[in-house]
Amino acid sequence: MKKKYFLNANIIDPKNSIEEIGGLIIGETGKIEAVGKKVNENNIPAREKYIDLKEKYIFPGLVDMRVFVGEPGYEYKENFKTLSTAALAGGVTSVVTMPNTSPVIDNVSIVDFLKRRGRDKSKINIFPTASLTKNLEGTNMTEFGLLQKKGIVAFTDGTKTIQNTRLMSRIIRSAYDLDCLVMQHAEDYELSKDGMVNDGIIATKLGLQGIPDIAEKIIIERDLSLLEDYNCRYHISQISSSKSIDLINQRKQRVNFTTGVSINNLSLNENDIGDFKTFLKLSPPLRTEDDRISLIKGINNNLIDVIVSDHKPEDEEQKRLTFSQATTGASGIETFLSLALELFHNGSIKLSKLISLITSNPAKILNIDKGTLSIGTDADFSIVDLYKPLIVKKEKMKSKSKNTCIEDKKLQGIVTNTFVKGEELFKI
Amino acid sequence: MASTSKKAIKVSQKHLLGIQDLSISDINQILSEAKKFISLNKSKNKKINILRGKTQINLFFEPSTRTQSSFELAGKRLGADVMSMNITNSAIKKGETLIDTAMTLNAMHPDIIVIRHQDSGACNLLSQKVNCAVLNAGDGRREHPTQALLDALTIIDRKKKIEGLKIAICGDILHSRVARSNIYLLNMLGAEVNIVAPSNLMPKDIEKLGVNTFSDMKKGLKDCDIVMMLRLQNERMTSSFLSSNREYYEYYGLTPDKLNHAKNNALIMHPGPMNRGIEIDTKLADDMNRSLIKEQVELGVAVRMACLKIFCE
Numbered sequence: 001m002k003k004k005y006f007l008n009a010n011i012i013d014p015k016n017s018i019e020e021i022g023g024l025i026i027g028e029t030g031k032i033e034a035v036g037k038k039v040n041e042n043n044i045p046a047r048e049k050y051i052d053l054k055e056k057y058i059f060p061g062l063v064d065m066r067v068f069v070g071e072p073g074y075e076y077k078e079n080f081k082t083l084s085t086a087a088l089a090g091g092v093t094s095v096v097t098m099p100n101t102s103p104v105i106d107n108v109s110i111v112d113f114l115k116r117r118g119r120d121k122s123k124i125n126i127f128p129t130a131s132l133t134k135n136l137e138g139t140n141m142t143e144f145g146l147l148q149k150k151g152i153v154a155f156t157d158g159t160k161t162i163q164n165t166r167l168m169s170r171i172i173r174s175a176y177d178l179d180c181l182v183m184q185h186a187e188d189y190e191l192s193k194d195g196m197v198n199d200g201i202i203a204t205k206l207g208l209q210g211i212p213d214i215a216e217k218i219i220i221e222r223d224l225s226l227l228e229d230y231n232c233r234y235h236i237s238q239i240s241s242s243k244s245i246d247l248i249n250q251r252k253q254r255v256n257f258t259t260g261v262s263i264n265n266l267s268l269n270e271n272d273i274g275d276f277k278t279f280l281k282l283s284p285p286l287r288t289e290d291d292r293i294s295l296i297k298g299i300n301n302n303l304i305d306v307i308v309s310d311h312k313p314e315d316e317e318q319k320r321l322t323f324s325q326a327t328t329g330a331s332g333i334e335t336f337l338s339l340a341l342e343l344f345h346n347g348s349i350k351l352s353k354l355i356s357l358i359t360s361n362p363a364k365i366l367n368i369d370k371g372t373l374s375i376g377t378d379a380d381f382s383i384v385d386l387y388k389p390l391i392v393k394k395e396k397m398k399s400k401s402k403n404t405c406i407e408d409k410k411l412q413g414i415v416t417n418t419f420v421k422g423e424e425l426f427k428i
Numbered sequence: 429m430a431s432t433s434k435k436a437i438k439v440s441q442k443h444l445l446g447i448q449d450l451s452i453s454d455i456n457q458i459l460s461e462a463k464k465f466i467s468l469n470k471s472k473n474k475k476i477n478i479l480r481g482k483t484q485i486n487l488f489f490e491p492s493t494r495t496q497s498s499f500e501l502a503g504k505r506l507g508a509d510v511m512s513m514n515i516t517n518s519a520i521k522k523g524e525t526l527i528d529t530a531m532t533l534n535a536m537h538p539d540i541i542v543i544r545h546q547d548s549g550a551c552n553l554l555s556q557k558v559n560c561a562v563l564n565a566g567d568g569r570r571e572h573p574t575q576a577l578l579d580a581l582t583i584i585d586r587k588k589k590i591e592g593l594k595i596a597i598c599g600d601i602l603h604s605r606v607a608r609s610n611i612y613l614l615n616m617l618g619a620e621v622n623i624v625a626p627s628n629l630m631p632k633d634i635e636k637l638g639v640n641t642f643s644d645m646k647k648g649l650k651d652c653d654i655v656m657m658l659r660l661q662n663e664r665m666t667s668s669f670l671s672s673n674r675e676y677y678e679y680y681g682l683t684p685d686k687l688n689h690a691k692n693n694a695l696i697m698h699p700g701p702m703n704r705g706i707e708i709d710t711k712l713a714d715d716m717n718r719s720l721i722k723e724q725v726e727l728g729v730a731v732r733m734a735c736l737k738i739f740c741e
Contacts, residue, residue: 204631205448207548207570207605212632276549320527322547324568 009053014356030422061093061380073102091382242294278326313401341413446571576609591618599658624648
C-alpha cells in the first residue's frame with residue numbers, strides 16, 4: 001500500500017484531545033504514522049502527492065456498540081456484507097454485534113464460525129458478543145471465560161433482560177472473576193408486559209399498552225445494587241428516561257458502570273409516532289420530550305458514556321402490520337453519524353464530546369484499540385463534510401432492510417470517504 | 429321526506445376513524461342527519477334507497493352483537509348491498525395479513541368498509557390501503573366513534589343539549605374505546621367530564637385530555653346529570669387488575685346509594701353488553717325512568733345510517 005497524506009483537515013480525535021486543523025499520514029502497512037497540526041505542507045516530502053481536505057473533517061472510525069446482524073439465521077434481514085456496506089457509508093468501521101441470531105451465539109463452536117464469516121465477508125471490524133444465558137433463555141450461564149478467550153468482547157442477552165435476580169447476581173460474580181463485560185438491556189418484563197410505547201398520554205390516546213419508565217429503572221436499580229458487592233465490568237445498553245438519569249447520578253459515586261443511549265431516543269420523542277407509525281416502534285420506547293432533554297443533559301453531565309445506533313434491520317413486511325403486531329426496531333447504522341451530528345448542529349452537544357461517545361468511549365469500555373487516530377493504530381477513519389445537507393430516503397439505504405425511523409428527515413453532515421486499515425472502502 | 433334529501437353533506441374526513449379527527453361541524457352534521465332517521469326507524473316502511481347500488485362490507489374481527497347488527501340493519505335500510513365477512517371461515521384464519529385482506533376486498537370495489545378489530549389503529553392501517561371509505565366500529569382500546577355519536581344523540585334526545593352538562597364515565601376506562609371516544613366528543617360539545625375508575629384501570633395521564641379523575645365513585649358522581657357505566661372488559665385483562673368482582677361492585681358498581689350523589693334526575697347509560705351485578709345494579713339497569721340503555725341501542729341504528737350515508741358520498 002502506498003503512503004497517503006491528508007492535509008488541512010479539521011481533525012477530531014477525542015482520545016488524544018486533538019481538535020485542530022492539521023494532517024494525517026497513513027503508512028504503507030495501513031497504520032497511522034502522524035496526525036495533527038504538525039503535519040502540514042512544509043514537513044511532508046515535496047514529491048509526494050497529498051489530498052487537501054480544506055473545510056472537511058476527519059473523525060476516527062465510529063465504534064457502534066449495538067448492532068444486530070442477521071447472520072447466522074436471518075440473512076434475509078442483513079448479512080455481514082450488506083452490514084459493512086451500510087456501516088462504511090455511515091463512517092462506522094467497528095461494530096459490536098448482538099447474539100440474537102439463529103442459532104444464538106452462546107457456545108465456542110458458533111463463535112469460530114462467526115469469526116470466519118466476519119473475516120471473509122465483512123470489510124469492517126466485527127466485535128461479536130455472546131449471550132449471557134444459553135439460548136437466551138435466562139436460566140443457565142454461558143461459558144464466559146472460554147468464550148472470551150475466543151474473542152468475545154462482551155456478554156449480553158441483546159434485546160432480552162435477565163429477570164431472575166439470583167441468576168443476575170451469579171452472572172455478576174462470574175464476570176467479576178473472569179473480567180468480562182456484561183451489557184444489560186434494562187426492562188422488567190412484568191411491568192412492560194404487552195407494552196408497545198411509552199406509558200403516558202400518547203399510549204392513552206392511541207389505545208396502546210404502555211411501557212412505564214420504571215420498568216427500566218427497577219432493573220438498573222437492582223443491578224447497581226448487586227454491583228456494590230462485586231463490581232464487575234457492567235454496561236447498561238440503553239436508557240430512555242429521566243428517572244434512569246436521576247438514578248445513575250445518585251449511584252455514580254458508589255459503583256463503577258457505564259451507560260449507553262440510542263441515537264433514536266436522543267433525536268425523537270413519543271409524539272413522532274404520530275398515526276401509528278410502526279417504523280417508530282422501538283425498544284426502549286421513545287419517551288417524552290422531557291425525557292429526551294434529560295438524556296442530552298445526561299451526556300453533557302458525563303452520566304452517559306456511549307451513543308449507539310441500535311441498528312436492527314427488519315423485513316419491511318414485519319412493519320406493515322397493526323402496531324401491536326409489528327416488530328420492534330429500526331435500521332440505522334448508515335444514518336447514525338448524520339443523526340448524531342444534528343445534536344451538534346442544534347447546539348445540544350459539543351462536537352468533540354459527541355464524537356467521543358461514538359468513538360473513544362465505546363472503545364475504552366470494550367478495551368479495544370479502535371475509535372482513535374493514535375499513532376501506530378489501524379488507520380480507521382472517515383472524512384466528513386460537516387455542513388452538507390441530506391434528506392433520509394429509504395430507497396437510498398444500503399442496508400438490506402429499509403426500516404428507518406427517520407424517513408424524510410432533513411439532516412446535515414455527510415461521510416464522503418471511509419478508510420479501514422488505510423484502505424479507502426467507501427467513497428461517495 | 430327530509431331524510432331522502434339528495435343534497436350532499438360534506439365532512440372534513442374521508443373516513444370515520446375516530447372522534448379525534450372530526451370537527452364540531454362534522455359532528456353536528458352527523459347528529460342532525462341521524463335525527464332525521466329516528467322517525468323513519470319507527471315507521472312502518474323502514475326502507476329507503478339512497479344507498480342503492482352501493483356495497484357495504486362489514487369486517488368484524490372481534491365478536492359483536494349490537495354494533496354489527498346495527499351496522500347491518502343501517503346499511504340494509506338505506507338500500508345498500510351489505511356483506512358481513514365471517515372471519516372464522518376466512519383467509520385471515522390462514523394467516524393473511526390485514527393489508528392483504530384489505531387489498532383483496534378493495535379489488536371487489538366496495539363503497540364502504542366497516543371494521544372492528546382488536547388492535548388499536550387497525551382501521552387507520554386499512555384506510556391507507558383501500559380506495560373506499562372506512563368506518564371504525566371499534567379498534568382495540570382506541571376509539572369507537574359511532575358509539576360516542578349515538579350516546580351524544582341519546583343525551584340530546586332527553587336533555588335537549590350537551591353543553592353545560594356534567595357527565596361521569598365510570599369503570600374500566602383503561603381498556604375502553606367507548607370512554608376515549610366519549611371524552612373527545614363530550615368535551616367538544618361542551619360537557620364537563622368526570623372519569624371514575626380504580627387506579628389500576630385508569631389510563632396514564634388521561635387528565636391531559638381535559639377530564640377530572642376520581643378513584644372515589646361517590647365524589648366522581650357528585651352533581652352529575654348523566655352517569656355512563658362501562659363494561660368490565662375481562663377479556664382484555666392479562667393480569668390481575670382487581671381482587672374480585674364483588675369488591676368491584678361494592679366500590680365501583682352503580683347502586684341506588686351511589687347514584688344518590690348525582691343529581692336527582694340523573695340518567696344512566698351503558699354501551700352494553702352489561703355485566704349485571706358487577707358494574708351495575710340490575711334494577712337500575714332496567715329502571716325505565718332513569719336508564720337510557722334501550723334508547724342507546726335504538727338510536728344507534730339512526731346514527732349508523734347517518735354515518736353510512738355521509739361517508740358513502
